[in-house]
Amino acid sequence: MGDMNDRSVGAVAPQRAGFLEPLILKAGKTLASYELVYETYGRLNAEKSNAVLVCHALSGSHHVAGHYADDPKKVGWWDNMIGPGKPIDTDRFFVIGVNNIGGCHGSTGPGSIDRATGQPYGASFPVVTCEDWVVSQARLMDRLGIRTLAAAIGGSLGAMQALQWTLSFPDRIRHAFVIAAAPRLSTQNIAFNDVARQAIVSDPQFHGGNFYAHRVIPARGLKLARMLGHITYLSEDLLMEKFGRVLKRDEYGFNYDVEFEIESYLRYQGDKFAQVFDANTYLLMTKALDYFDPAKETGGDLARAFANARAGFFVASFKSDWRFPPERSREIVKALVATRKPVTYAEIDAPHGHDAFLLDNRHYHELVAAYIDKVAAEIGAGPRRTPLLLASSELEELSGYRGAAKEGI
């Protein structure tokens, strides 16, 4: 473990960028002004060609790698992927993590104060989409002087943003890492999202989204939403292996208390999440997932949707992911191939389910490293300066589970 810690980007600090240019949203509404909170790791080179944007998924944030000096335990959510000697190495790349609009980690979102009213936005915060996020991210790149991304990388909802970059700004992105993604949500995916939303909005403390004024949070609803989501992020095999039918006590209690380990685990995860996450953000993120559908404007033809994309694509899926299973990634690959795009596709044999994209897996990390080396060669960034060091398979088992418990998508 000592070696792995040496490869951290170390203590980091979030930064903040304010934008006064209104953001016209896909929903037809306008965000008059907004702030983005972000972190950067590594150094932007003189040509400003080595930028890698990390897009976060449902519950992620701008805190992608490293830790905070005053809170060393608050490690970034993709710290195993980003750092010196890690797959996306910060010796050669300038890595940017940004909290999306609508988020609850510092960027303008439902919990922020609306300058027009002096009150939290709450229910009045507009629904935002992947397209909107990508526009706001591009403006942050403008602010940082970055014309072209070497790559955008994301898993799940983050992967959708990486994909969207190649469609919205085809000449501003060289490569997209599209990991554990789907080209659009399935009916079942949307159904799960709606149950999660119903759990939140039916919590009496939700107050139609304006719970801030009542100084309460819809913790029960958010907890249920997270418990449901969490089940879908993990594979059945993993749950079985980790929890089985193990009981907290020796015998059945024949009551409705917590009895099985899995109940205890899920409730704990749900409670923890409900204390730190914003219910409106959860609603908004699930809607952004539901609305993502680049083929909608091309009559369902995904290949035509990709026609103008110019990036190279690294697409990866996980065999045990039943939320966005490999077949969904293959739809993306098929569309890219039909339009003759450079694409690499790997189907990774990891047992964890959807969350596998966040976890240590030697082969997965080697693939990302090999692909980013190709990107490095393209931009003339040279070879790695810190040798690639990956978690051993022993660590994989341990940190694999801990990681899933820690963050989730």
Next chain:
Amino acid sequence: MSALPNAQSAQAPLQRYDFALISSWIPEGARVLDLGCGDGALLAGLSATRNVTGYGIEIEDAGVLASVQNGVNVIQEDLDSGLSLFEDNAFDFVILSQTLQAMWNVEGVMKEMLRVGREGIVTFPNFGYWRHRLDIFRGHMPVSKTLPHSWYDTPNIHLCTVKDFEDLCRKLGAEILDERVLHEGRQVRLMPNLFGSLGVFRFRERP
């Protein structure tokens, strides 16, 4: 990295005699699909020297990783389940280099090659090679440079002779455009099915 378990890849250090011939058939800028691409060496070479574009297909993790490391656009896919990712005539050439003999569904893959490619190129170890015949005459399964595995650990399940492959082409309605039998990189003209160890066929759907 562990040894590549794929049939072609396992032989890679020994048998690249077909690459030079294949390369000579591929024109500048062609679109190429390499089935069972192993570490991607053929495509990497073709893109460097002939400016070809296309993809490698590989099922083994180690081959996929090696292909990415070689800068090849590789797609992890089981050939035996077909080439459903690809549209009809999407490629100028579809290559199956020393992989055929390790496949379950040889006929299905041949049909798919004819569908997605304007031309197909197949290379395979010739089971009719005299040393193989001699091994069998002596009462043993053949082991040679082109067939380096023992019978009990071989990935090769569909071995054939040059004549057998001609028959398969005929059966599938494929027109053979070129047919060479090599031994250690040199073309064998005298009794090729006996003295050649590596069959190399170029074919297309009969117009």
